Amino acid sequence: MLYSLTFVIEQVNNRTLLEMTSEKLEHFRRLLIEQLKQHTQHIRDDTAEALDLSDDGVKDSVDMSLMDVNKELALRLGERASEAVADIDQALLRIREGSYGVCARCGQIVDERRLEAVPTARYDARCQAIIESENGDDTNPSL
DSSP: OOOOOOOBOOOOTTOOOOBOOHHHHHHHHHHHHHHHHHHHHHHHHHHHHHHHTSOSOOOSHHHHHHHHHHHHHHHHHHHHHHHHHHHHHHHHHHHHHTOTTBOTTTOOBOOHHHHHHOTTOOSOHHHHHHHHHHTTOTTSOOO
16 A cells, blocks of 8 residues: 655755655555564563463472563563554554654654664654653663
């Protein structure tokens, strides 16, 4: 399915022209769908692993503690993958609505290199850095 959205920023004061063509949108849509499949599989695997750890006949308290830690880890990995699925769903929705590639904070176009690195990006790099510094997350800024 190709999308007919095209972003155009006219060249004013030496600004560059950027077009988000339907081919580029389709590329990002396919990339997001592939990531969605991978994360969905991880959720299934992590959930299955957590359920498998529920009862394996362990009687020793040390083994039970280790089993609990492993189960908690598997469930947390599943939660992280679920968050990634939600981000992917939101990015796919933005493609359908025509707002993909536009910063949700300032309305500027998100650099295509950023979208290649982080296809679920809601913000351009400048706004993302501001948000992270406001939240105290600036020790390891994201892409």
